[in-house]
Each structure stands twice: as C-alpha cells, then as structure tokens.
Amino acid sequence: MNEYTEKQFYLNQTTLTLASKDALFFERRTPFSHVKEMIPLVVFLATPKIYKNKLSSLARWLLQMELMGMVLILIGLISDHKFRELINIPVLFGFFAFLLACSALYYWSATTTNLIFSGNNTGQPVFKLNYLKNNVEQKKFINAFTSAVMEARIHFEQVNFVRIEKGIDSLKKQNIITGAFTEELQQRLGNLMNGEFVS
Amino acid sequence: MNLSNNEIKSKLAQQFDVEIADYPVLSKLNGASGIDYLVLDEDQVLGSALEAIVKRIAKDSVSPYVLGMNGSICWISINEFKWEFCFDYLFDDSFQWLIIHNACDDTVLFLGADLVDVVKSVLGSDIESIEPFICRDFWYGVVKTHTSNLGLEYKHDTRRYFLSKTKIHCTDSSQPKNNFSIHLNEVDPYYRSGVSYSLLGIICSSFIVLAIVTRLVQWLNGSPAFDGSGHTQLIFYLLLVPFFGYKYYKTVKMGNNYEFRTLNEDKLAFTIPDNKKNPEETQSFLQIIVDSIHEATPSNQTILFLLGQYGLLTQMEWVQLESKIFKNENINESESNIIHLSRSNI
Numbered sequence: 001m002n003e004y005t006e007k008q009f010y011l012n013q014t015t016l017t018l019a020s021k022d023a024l025f026f027e028r029r030t031p032f033s034h035v036k037e038m039i040p041l042v043v044f045l046a047t048p049k050i051y052k053n054k055l056s057s058l059a060r061w062l063l064q065m066e067l068m069g070m071v072l073i074l075i076g077l078i079s080d081h082k083f084r085e086l087i088n089i090p091v092l093f094g095f096f097a098f099l100l101a102c103s104a105l106y107y108w109s110a111t112t113t114n115l116i117f118s119g120n121n122t123g124q125p126v127f128k129l130n131y132l133k134n135n136v137e138q139k140k141f142i143n144a145f146t147s148a149v150m151e152a153r154i155h156f157e158q159v160n161f162v163r164i165e166k167g168i169d170s171l172k173k174q175n176i177i178t179g180a181f182t183e184e185l186q187q188r189l190g191n192l193m194n195g196e197f198v199s
Numbered sequence: 200m201n202l203s204n205n206e207i208k209s210k211l212a213q214q215f216d217v218e219i220a221d222y223p224v225l226s227k228l229n230g231a232s233g234i235d236y237l238v239l240d241e242d243q244v245l246g247s248a249l250e251a252i253v254k255r256i257a258k259d260s261v262s263p264y265v266l267g268m269n270g271s272i273c274w275i276s277i278n279e280f281k282w283e284f285c286f287d288y289l290f291d292d293s294f295q296w297l298i299i300h301n302a303c304d305d306t307v308l309f310l311g312a313d314l315v316d317v318v319k320s321v322l323g324s325d326i327e328s329i330e331p332f333i334c335r336d337f338w339y340g341v342v343k344t345h346t347s348n349l350g351l352e353y354k355h356d357t358r359r360y361f362l363s364k365t366k367i368h369c370t371d372s373s374q375p376k377n378n379f380s381i382h383l384n385e386v387d388p389y390y391r392s393g394v395s396y397s398l399l400g401i402i403c404s405s406f407i408v409l410a411i412v413t414r415l416v417q418w419l420n421g422s423p424a425f426d427g428s429g430h431t432q433l434i435f436y437l438l439l440v441p442f443f444g445y446k447y448y449k450t451v452k453m454g455n456n457y458e459f460r461t462l463n464e465d466k467l468a469f470t471i472p473d474n475k476k477n478p479e480e481t482q483s484f485l486q487i488i489v490d491s492i493h494e495a496t497p498s499n500q501t502i503l504f505l506l507g508q509y510g511l512l513t514q515m516e517w518v519q520l521e522s523k524i525f526k527n528e529n530i531n532e533s534e535s536n537i538i539h540l541s542r543s544n545i
Contacts, residue, residue: 032401034394034454036393037392038390167505168502170496170502177520192509192511
C-alpha cells in the first residue's frame, strides 16, 4: 500500500505516495492552492500522533451562553402569557433551528480528530490528515509509512557513510589532508561502521 | 580511458595538429572578454585540446573558454554569452576520432570523412541528414539529429538545461542573465512546486474589481454619485489593475516550476519549468537530477559537518580542518573571474 488519497467535502484533496526509499511525495489541492512536495522520510517521527482537537474556552463560553439564552426564552414562552402573543413562534423556532445547526456544524468541524505527522527533532507538525477510525486504507498506509520511515533511517546512515568515504577521498585529492591522516580517518570510519552493525 | 594523460595529449596533438599546454601547472589563459579560465589537472588535457580545436573551427575573432567538463559532456562558451555553445564530445577507446555535439541546434560536427560510418553507428536512427563541407583544409560533417541522445538535457521554450555529473547548467537564449551553472552538491534533493493564493490578495482584488464595476456603472448611467472623487477612484483602481494582474501572472507562472533549494542556506537554487504537454519527460528529468544529486561528491562543508556529527574528528583536528577548508575556499572565491572545471573523477 504505497499510495493514499483523501478527499474532504470534494474541495480538498490530499495524496500521499511513498515514491522512493527516502522520500514521501505529498500533494495537496485546495480551492486556493495546489502544492506538490518531496519530503525526506528521515524528518518524520515513525508513528503519527492521533490528536483530538478541543474547543477554545471562548467558543465554549459562547456556545453555553447561546444554549442558555434559548432555554431561557423557551421557559419565558411557556410561563408568560403576554410574551407568547408578542412574537411569531414559527419564525422563532426557525431561527433557533438555524442557530443550532450552525453551532453543531462549528462544533463538529472544530473537534475533528487529526492524524499529525510530526517532525523527528522539532516535534512540530509537518502536515495533518483527518483520522478515520474505520478506514482500512488509512490503517494500511500508516503501517506502510511506519516501516518506510524505519527503513529510511537505516538507509540514511548507510548513505551518510558512503558520502563520508567519498568526502575523505575528495579532501585527499584537494590536498587538504595528508595521506596518513586519510588512512587514520578511513580506519575510524571502518570501526564506526562495524560497531554499528554489531550493536 | 586506460591511457595516461600524456598519451592522450600526444595523440590529440597528432590527430588535430594543435599545440597543447603542459598540464602540471595550473594554466591560466586570458580570454578576449576579460574572462580567464583555469583548468584543473585531470581535465586539463582534454579541456585545452578542445579549446584549441574550437579555436581552429571558429573564426579567429572568438576566444572560447571551457566552462566545465565531465564524463562525456563539455561546456564551451564563446565570447561571454554572446554565442554560447554546449558541446558533447565522444571518444572511442583508441582516441582516433572526435565528435562534437552542438546542443544549441541539435547538430553534430565531426572531423574526417572516414568517420561517417562511426557516427551513423553511434547515433543510430536519430540521424536526419549529413551535410559535408570543407573549411581550412579540414573535412567536416554536420549531422542533424531528430532528438539528442548524447547529453542529459531538457528543453522548455527558450531554456535548455544540461545535466553533468557534478553540475547543472542552464542556457536561456532570450535572456542571458538567466544562465546559471550550479554544483549539484550544494543543492537539496527534495524539491517542491505549487501555488497558493493569499486570502488577503483575493479579498483585495475582488474589492478592486467590485469598485471598478460600480464606478463604471455609475459613469455609464450618468449617476449624480459619480463626482470628482469618483473620477479619481476609478483612475486609481484602474492603475492598480496591471500591478495585481502582473502579481497573479507571476504566481501562476511560478506555480508551474519545480523549485530546488540550496542545502546550507534556505535559498532558491534553481527552478525547472513543468512541460504541460509531456509531464512524464519532466518527471524523468527530475528523477535523474535527484539521483545525480545523491551520487554527487559532498562539498567540503558537508564533509566537515558529517565528520563532526559522527564523532570521527577530535576537537583539535576539527578546528584545523575547518581553517584549511576555509582558506582553500577563500583562494577560490578571490578569483571570481575564473571558471573552474568540474573535477570529474573526484
């Protein structure tokens, strides 16, 4: 499972592809942007975090006030006889329904559960996806992603060792380091590589 | 290439009847336009030979210099970007013949009438026509090819990108200031592309469009609300239109480019425009660039960083190595007029 696509309201579309050994191809299309990016797999934490967003205190207070106001008005309607004649009841209930629908929509969109793919060193989120609990494809992709990150870390070490080897040769050819020191460095590198594989 | 440098030199000198400079000393030759070039040890033999040959082929007024050479790709520029050519040269094992590929108009130039069969066998079915001509007692054949399969190159409008082992070059025939040549080991292999419009920009532009429409309607209907301030507002908003239009055009144009960034400083290194008609070509070229960036020898700074990161150096050694590398780079930077040949076998 190397590819995963997620559509949101038919507006936003995110495509993730494990393109090569060391990189993730990330494509996101929204009404106002279209971004394609290759992200190195080494920067990620191996397992994405599941994070449930919470309402801000101000939003919670406003929602509580709104509900309280509605209840108070309803109590007023039932208890007070004059109040019932003053206002148009169907219009009032329509208004209530509209308010409730809006708040419910806001509540639902503000408290979605996100899957945060965060950075290894910084802990900052690189990008987010919607967490879908019962989606088999997403589960499969997360497993594939985790194993790919693990492999990429090993691959990264090996690539770095090859680069250091090349680099030592290059330094020698530019006459920056002497022959004896080159051999010394190569020996140290060999020790490091062997030590890595033993442990 | 199993021959030693001296053997190559003598063979080339014999073949093309040119004088080739001695190579253990770094030779520095003065170009007519004030640009010098410096040839490094390993490439010098072939570089100076090619330079001499180009001088012979071209008129006396031009002074070519070798921009860089690597594997089978050679960069020769003539008279500082006025005429810029990129040549590929091919040698067979015995160095009996030479083919120069002029990448600017997809032609191949070769010397010697007995090479027609060789050229045909190398280029295969790509040959469109072969036109022979004689100039200065030399027999030349100019081969037109359908597609060039000699170098790794990518074309877009007036731009041509060429990829060698250690460098990427670009020539723009309409705007010479866009020409560049960047070492691959300074580039981050992870590219990005895309466009995102800012919300503020959308609000501003829609406000301007609305304002223009209302004022125009007022003007056309002869409304009393269209007074002096209305005139100035209409003129002001109409003046803003080209500004925002240019910004929009630039964003859309940048959105089609694949951006590569530099490794150490987070700056834009270069961009590769997307070919909308044939996106697979762009993708394969990008893949080749990424692969060759991975294969390139790391720069001195990167090596130092890596050595320090894996604890292969003591503090003392690290400081010494850093100062030596710094000194080495300072020497290179002080001679900014000199274009270095890429070091092919390092």
